[in-house]
Amino acid sequence: MTDPAAGVDRELVAESINRAMERFPLILEILEELSRAGIPHPGDVEIRHGCERGLTSMLAALARIPPAAISPDPAGEMEEKAGRWLLGEMPRRLVDAGRLERFEQFIGRLLP
16 A cells, blocks of 8 residues: 555646546536526537537546645645636536545545
8 A cells, every 4th residue: 555645746637636536617617508508409409418528528538647745744726726616506517426426536535
């Protein structure tokens, strides 16, 4: 078993998380727009499917990131940004609860 304190640099892990999640706001915007439409328009099902695939791709990218070292040092700007991706009402309303929980688990595991 590896020592978590000897993990990867926290700043590098935070940068990797932020790169993996950079399209998250766009996907939320698209899902928000789709949820506003009372009647689905042609192509909406395909767009929603594309958003789901995008979220799955982000989860896969997060799964490949090694966990950061456990550190008592204060969080840097990149780490703070990495911790904010899932905050707010929009992710909770627009992303499936099970999938959102997996995002939370991955990010929590990567930045203990």
